[in-house]
Amino acid sequence: MSDGRVVLKENRIMMVSDEMGDIPAGNTSGLGLYFSDTRFLSAYEFRLNRLKPILLSASVDESYVATFQMVNPVLLLDEGKRRIPQQSLSIRRSRFIYGGLHERIGIQNCGSDPVDIECSLRISADFRDMFDIRGYKLQTLGQLRMVEAGNPGMTFTYDGQDGLIRRTEVVVNRPPTSQDGETMTWHFPLTSKQTITLVIDIIPLIGEGEPMLSYLYDDALQALQASYRRWHDQTTRISTDNAFLDRGLLRRGQMDLRILLEEFDSGLFPMAGIPWFSAPFGRDALITSIQTLMLNPEIARGTLRYLAQHQGHRLDPAREEEPGKILHEARYGELANLKQIPHTPYYGSVDGTPLFLVCAVEMMDWLNDQDLFVELLPALMNALTWVDRYGDGDHDGFVEYAERASGGVRNQGWKDSSDSLLYPDGRPAELPAALVEVQGYVYQAKVGLSRILERLGQSTMAERLGREAAELRRRFELKFWLDHEQFYAQGLDRHKTPIPSITSNPAHCLWAGIIDPERAELLRDRLLAPDMFSGWGIRTLSTDSPHYNPMSYHNGTVWPHDNSIAVAGLRRYRHAEAAGQVIEGIMEAGIRMPNHRLPELFCGFRRDTRYNNGPAEYLVSCNPQAWGAGAAFHLMQTALGIVPDATAGRLYLNPIPFGQARSVEIHGMRVGNGKLSFKVAYNGGRPQVDVIEKPDGLAVILDEPPVIT
Numbered sequence: 001m002s003d004g005r006v007v008l009k010e011n012r013i014m015m016v017s018d019e020m021g022d023i024p025a026g027n028t029s030g031l032g033l034y035f036s037d038t039r040f041l042s043a044y045e046f047r048l049n050r051l052k053p054i055l056l057s058a059s060v061d062e063s064y065v066a067t068f069q070m071v072n073p074v075l076l077l078d079e080g081k082r083r084i085p086q087q088s089l090s091i092r093r094s095r096f097i098y099g100g101l102h103e104r105i106g107i108q109n110c111g112s113d114p115v116d117i118e119c120s121l122r123i124s125a126d127f128r129d130m131f132d133i134r135g136y137k138l139q140t141l142g143q144l145r146m147v148e149a150g151n152p153g154m155t156f157t158y159d160g161q162d163g164l165i166r167r168t169e170v171v172v173n174r175p176p177t178s179q180d181g182e183t184m185t186w187h188f189p190l191t192s193k194q195t196i197t198l199v200i201d202i203i204p205l206i207g208e209g210e211p212m213l214s215y216l217y218d219d220a221l222q223a224l225q226a227s228y229r230r231w232h233d234q235t236t237r238i239s240t241d242n243a244f245l246d247r248g249l250l251r252r253g254q255m256d257l258r259i260l261l262e263e264f265d266s267g268l269f270p271m272a273g274i275p276w277f278s279a280p281f282g283r284d285a286l287i288t289s290i291q292t293l294m295l296n297p298e299i300a301r302g303t304l305r306y307l308a309q310h311q312g313h314r315l316d317p318a319r320e321e322e323p324g325k326i327l328h329e330a331r332y333g334e335l336a337n338l339k340q341i342p343h344t345p346y347y348g349s350v351d352g353t354p355l356f357l358v359c360a361v362e363m364m365d366w367l368n369d370q371d372l373f374v375e376l377l378p379a380l381m382n383a384l385t386w387v388d389r390y391g392d393g394d395h396d397g398f399v400e401y402a403e404r405a406s407g408g409v410r411n412q413g414w415k416d417s418s419d420s421l422l423y424p425d426g427r428p429a430e431l432p433a434a435l436v437e438v439q440g441y442v443y444q445a446k447v448g449l450s451r452i453l454e455r456l457g458q459s460t461m462a463e464r465l466g467r468e469a470a471e472l473r474r475r476f477e478l479k480f481w482l483d484h485e486q487f488y489a490q491g492l493d494r495h496k497t498p499i500p501s502i503t504s505n506p507a508h509c510l511w512a513g514i515i516d517p518e519r520a521e522l523l524r525d526r527l528l529a530p531d532m533f534s535g536w537g538i539r540t541l542s543t544d545s546p547h548y549n550p551m552s553y554h555n556g557t558v559w560p561h562d563n564s565i566a567v568a569g570l571r572r573y574r575h576a577e578a579a580g581q582v583i584e585g586i587m588e589a590g591i592r593m594p595n596h597r598l599p600e601l602f603c604g605f606r607r608d609t610r611y612n613n614g615p616a617e618y619l620v621s622c623n624p625q626a627w628g629a630g631a632a633f634h635l636m637q638t639a640l641g642i643v644p645d646a647t648a649g650r651l652y653l654n655p656i657p658f659g660q661a662r663s664v665e666i667h668g669m670r671v672g673n674g675k676l677s678f679k680v681a682y683n684g685g686r687p688q689v690d691v692i693e694k695p696d697g698l699a700v701i702l703d704e705p706p707v708i709t
Contacts, residue, residue: 004018004019005017005018005019005031005275006018006019006021006058006060006066006068007060007259007274007275007623008060008064008065008066008095008096008097008259009097009259009260009271009274009278010064010096010097010098010224010259011262011263012035012036012262013033013034013035013097013099013100013101013204014033014034014035014097014274014275014278015032015033015034015041015095015097015101016030016031016032016034016274016275017031017044018031019055019058020046020052020053020055020058020068020070021046021058021066021068021093021095022044022045022046023041023042023043023044023045024043024045025042025043025045025122025124026043027042030133030134030275030276032133033101033168033202033204034130034275034278035204035206036206036332036333037129037130037131037279037331037332037333037336038127038128038129038130038166038204038206038333038334039125039126039127039128039129039130039133040125040127040156040166040168040202040204041101041123041124041125041168041202041204042124042125042126042128043122043123043124043182044121044122044123044124044202045121045122046093046105046119046120046121047119047120047121047122048072048073048075048089048091048107048117048118048119049072049075049077049117049118050118050120051072051073051075052073053070053071053072053073053091054070054071054072054073054086055068055069055070056069056070056071057069064096064097064224064225064228064258064259065094065095065096065221065224066093066094066095066096067092067093067094067095068092068093068094069090069091069092070090070091070092070093071086071087071088071089071090071091072084072086072087072088072089072091073086074086075115075117077115077116084111084115084117085111087110088109088110088111088115089107089108089109089110089111089115089117089190090106090107090108090110091105091106091107092105092106093105094106096220096221096224097224098220098221098223098224099203099220100169100201100202100203100204101200101201101202101203102199102200102201102202102217102220102221103199103200103202104197104198104199104200104217105119105197105198105199105200106195106196106197107119107188107190107195107196107197108190108193108194108195109190109191109192109193109194109195110193111192112192113192114189114190114191114192115189115190116187116188116189116190117187117188117190118185118186118187118188119185119186119188119198120183120184120185120186121183121184121200122182122183123154123170123182123183123184123202124156124182125144125156125158125168126144127141127142127144127156127158127160127166127334128141129333129334129335130276130331130333131331131333131335131341132335134276136341137335137340137341137407139334139335140161141161142158142159142160142161142334143158143159144156144157144158145157145158145159147181147182149179152171152172152174152175152176153169153170153171153172153184154170154179154182154184155167155168155169155170156168156170160334160337161334161338162334162337162338164206164207164334164337165206165207165208166204166205166206167204167205168202168203168204168205169201169202169203169205170200170201170202171200171201171202171203172184172198172199172200172201173197173198173199173200174186174198186198199217201217228258231258231261231296232254234296234298235254235295235296235668236294236295236296236666236667236668236669236670237665237666237667237668238250238295238633238636238664238665238666239664239665239667240660240661240663240664240665241661241662241663242660242661242662244591244596244660245587245591245660245661248590248591248595248596249587249590249591249596249597249598249632250632250633250636252595252596252597252598252629253597253598253629253630253631253632253633254295254629256597256624256625256626256628256629257270257288257292257295257296257299257624257626257629257630259274259624260272260273260274260278260624260626260629261299263302264302264306266302266305266306266309267298267301267302267303267305267306268298268299268301268302268303269285269299269302269303269306270284270285270288270289270299270303270626270630271626272284272285272625272626272627273600273623273624273625273626273628274623274624274625277625279329279330279331279332279343280306280310280327280329280330280345281328281329282307282326282327282328282329282349282352282355282356283328283349283351283352283355283414284626284627285303285306285307285626286303286307286326286352286355286356286358286359287355287414287561287565287627287630288303288626288627288629288630289303289304289359289363290355290358290359290362290634291561291564291627291630291631291633291634292630292633292634293362293363293366293637294366294633294636294637294642294669295633297363297366297367297670300359300362300363300366301363301369301372303359304356304359304360304363304372304376305372305375305376307326307327307352307356307379308356308376308379310327310330310345311324311325311326311327311379311382311383312324312325312326312327312347312386317404317405318342318405318406319342319343319344319345319346319347319348319405320342320346320347320348320404320405320408321347322347322386322390323382323385323386323390324353324382324383324384324385324386324387324390325347325352325353325383325386325390326347326349326352326353326355326356326383327345327346327347327352328345328346328347328348328349328352328409328412329343329345329346330343330344330345330346331343331344331345341407342405342406342407342408346405346408348401348403348404348405348408348409348412349409349412349413349416350391350399350400350401350412350413350435350438351412351413351414351435351437351438351441353383353386353387353391354383354387354391354399354438354441354442354444354445355441356379356380356383357380357383357384357387357441357445357446357448357449358441358444358445358448358512360373360376360380360449361444361445361448361449361451361452362448364448364452364646364647365448365644365645365646365647366644366646366670366671366672367646367670367671367672368646368647368672368673370456373452373456380449384445384446384449384465387399387442387445391442393432394432396496397471397472397475398434398439398472398475398476398479398492399434399438399439399442400431400432400433400434400435400492401413401431401432401433401435402431402432402433403431410428410431411433413435413437413438413491413505414437414562415503415505415540415554417553417554419547419552419554419555420553420554420555421433421435421490421491421499421501422499422501422547423499424500424501424545424546426546426547429491429493429499430493430494430495431493431494432494433491433492433493433494433499434491434492434496435490435491435505436480436488436489436490436491436505436506436508436509437505437506437508437509437512439472439476439480439509439514440476440508440509440511440512440513440514440515441508441512442472443469443472443473443476443512443513443514444511444512444513444514446465446466446468446469446472447465447466447469447513449462449465450462450463450465450466450469451647452647453465455647455648456647472514473514476514477516477519479492479496479498480492480498480506481519482498482500485500485502486522486526487502487506487522487523487526488505488506488509488515488519488523489501490503490505490506491505501541501542501545501547502526502531502532502541502542502544502545503540503541503542504527504532504538504539504540504541504559504562504563504566506523507523507527507538507562507565507566507569507570508562508565508566508569509569510523510566510568510569510570510572510573511565511566511568511569511572512569513572513708515569515573517573517707517708520573520575521575524570524573524575524578527566527570527578528578528581528582530543530606531543531544533581533582533585534550534558534585534604534605534606534607535585535606535607535608535609536558536585536586536588536589536602536607536615537558537559537560537563537582537585537586537589538558538562538563538566538582539556539557539558539604540554540555540556540557540558540559540562540604541554541555541556543556543604548604550603550604550605550616551603551604551616551618551619553601553618556603556604557601557602557603557604557618558586558589558601558602558603558604558615559600559601559628560586560589560590560598560599560600560601560627560628560631560632560635561627561628561630561631561634563582563585563586563631563635564586564630564631564634564635564638565634566582567579567582567583567586567634567635567638568634568637568638570582571638571641571656572708573707573708574704574707576656577656579638579639579656580639580656580657580658583635583638583639583658584658584659584660585607586598586631586635587632587635587658587660588659588660589602589614589615590632591660592614592615593615593617594617597623597624597628597629598628598629598631598632599617599618599623599625599628600618600623600625600627600628601618601628602615602616602617602618603615603616603617603618636664639655639656639658640653640655640664640666640680641653641654641655641656641704643704643705644671644672645705646671646672646698649672649697649698649699650698650699650700650701651671651676651698651699651700651701652701652703652704652705653678653689653691653700653701653702654702654703654704655680655682655687655689656687657682657687661682662681662682662683663679663680663681663682664679664680665677665678665679665680666678666679666680667692671694671695671698672695672697672698673695673696673697674693674694674695674696674698675693675694675695676691676693676694676695676698676700677691677692677693677694678690678691678692678700679692689702
């Protein structure tokens with residue numbers, strides 16, 4: 001629950017309500033029940049004697065079930081002659097999502113006198129496309145049929161312009177006393193201490209299928225709970241002696257990831273964020289997969305398979321599709337079906353394809369899953385071909401992008417807002433542009449694939465990729481280094497002129513390993529300097545920039561996922577103290593956030609220890625958000641110094657102290673063909689590591705991996 005919204009999601013169905021559990025009729029904030037990018041419920045209002053109940057509490061602690069505890073206001077009966085005092089009635093609404101919305105409303109008369117009450121539900125469906133609701137693209141609606149009375153309940157039917165029939169089936173366990181259009185009303189006499197229960201099932205349907213209502217409310221809830229238990233059983237158990245970190249940040253992150261997951265034929269896939277980005281995004285899913293390999297590698301497996309299945313295979317400028325390219329965003333609503341938006345899917349991101357390669361390398365480093373690697377090899381080769389042929393359209397050795405699709409994205413790196421790539425005078429950088437971090441990803445992918453292919457006996461391909469990576473690194477240092485700033489440019493514009501903004505982007509190049517080690521020290525010092533490090537984390541843009549705004553989406557805020565990558569890069573170059581400083585800042589910020597949740601981003605205001613100020617929330621952000629949730633585990637992996645190299649049969653483990661915990665335990669972390677469990681105790685000196693179990697054939701090396709040269 002955040003921003004007054006209560007969000008529940010399971011697979012493709014999502015409900016966003018207000019804090020009372022209602023979807024007010026005519027709301028303009030996007031509240032509703034959604035399925036496949038369509039709003040199947042636009043009004044859902046519960047009233048008691050035509051009045052709103054009084055909310056005591058709303059709980060969504062388990063992410064999959066929400067409970068609203070309410071009481072009655074003063075109720076006047078018999079034209080004011082009788083009065084039911086406030087707090088005479090207990091009202092509890094419990095709901096979850098499982099193939100639809102399932103809600104149980106229980107009303108108990110806690111008073112000593114019998115009462116007569118009237119309950120009503122107003123229900124409506126407008127079947128608007130998500131992009132229409134967001135104001136992105138106006139939708140010309142098809143035919144919305146009259147409400148049909150069910151047996152008991154009601155049905156809303158919509159004949160879409162795309163030829164699909166969409167229905168909202170409403171089924172209730174008690175026939176209403178009366179029904180007036182969209183409002184069902186029940187009259188109940190309640191004796192003292194008596195409880196009555198209403199159960200409502202609301203099922204969204206596309207096509208001619210029939211609703212699956214053979215299960216009972218409790219059976220469906222048990223099935224959903226069992227699904228969550230399986231998720232917990234499959235994930236690494238991480239525990240610390242810090243309750244805020246343990247039961248807050250880490251548990252919240254794990255629950256947020258689970259609510260964002262959808263299960264396709266290809267496996268698990270994390271949706272980017274709720275509410276507007278509950279859809280497949282290539283970049284977001286790949287970064288989330290890399291962040292969470294220590295938690296659950298099934299996310300990476302499913303993501304790689306899904307993206308390989310939807311890899312570009314032809315030239316289509318309207319969707320920016322090219323052979324071998326990884327999708328940016330896929331949508332499934334009426335506007336997508338009518339091709340009125342390019343997201344069918346849309347391929348307008350420059351970093352998704354190299355990150356696909358990086359994720360495959362990381363998966364092999366963790367699991368050495370050669371069967372999956374061979375399965376993915378055609379897609380990996382196609383992605384490499386895209387990098388060299390289409391990504392580098394002018395053959396200068398760098399991957400760049402330009403906006404080609406009408407209604408597409410102009411800036412196609414992870415900082416994809418319209419003002420994220422500017423010259424010092426405020427003009428947008430001329431495209432095509434080569435972003436600094438993208439060159440790092442390409443280098444990282446080629447070096448990693450070279451190493452793995454060499455071990456798999458593919459020496460010719462391995463040698464070629466190694467040579468290409470070395471040449472890229474040489475050219476990168478020549479073109480991206482800013483002598484006057486002693487830092488790296490954010491990118492190169494169409495004239496190959498450096499864009500001199502001081503940003504967090506080059507920190508991704510530390511993670512990628514493309515940075516010269518001597519310059520890595522200069523990078524470290526600037527990233528931790530006051531203009532970049534707020535005290536809570538590394539800002540996206542220096543405070544010295546004329547475009548800096550601590551409340552701007554990409555020009556001065558702090559992004560946890562961005563910092564988790566920067567931290568991994570700092571440790572890669574053995575700058576452990578700097579890494580620990582950023583880890584502490586981000587984790588402390590997360591612990592102080594509502595619900596102890598690492599958000600998508602927060603404001604870049606300076607941390608003031610004198611007044612003990614907290615981090616400032618960004619007003620409009622996704623909650624939960626996949627790579628925000630994944631950042632907690634990426635930070636933990638880096639703090640523990642976990643560097644797997646499963647294809648070589650080894651794993652490096654070298655924890656550094658960080659202020660939030662004195663001890664950490666890891667149980668059941670999947671590496672290679674088995675599981676690794678260990679304990680770390682921080683006793684003021686060098687952390688003590690106790691390996692409890694490890695896979696056969698895996699050497700656990702309590703040291704740093706070899707330094708980059």
